[in-house]
Amino acid sequence: MEFRKPIPVVLKETGKDAMAIYCFNGGTFENDLWTIALCDTGDIITVRTDQIKMHVNKTFDIEK
Secondary structure, three states: OEEEEEEEEEEOOOOOEEEEEEEEOOOOOOOOEEEEEEOOOOOEEEEEHHHEEEOOEHHHOEOO
8 A cells, every 4th residue: 555645653663753655464464564764864664563653643642
């Protein structure tokens, strides 16, 4: 699934900000795979669902 508008996310391990641009369904027993662009370097990497979290979102009371 490619997103029309990138979704702001944070890498759990490093706390770096990133933008999710694509998600691949991993199936019933696997994590989904996310393609993200790191905000500070522009590097494109692929991570599992359990390696990212949603960025700050006041509407849903999500804190970084």
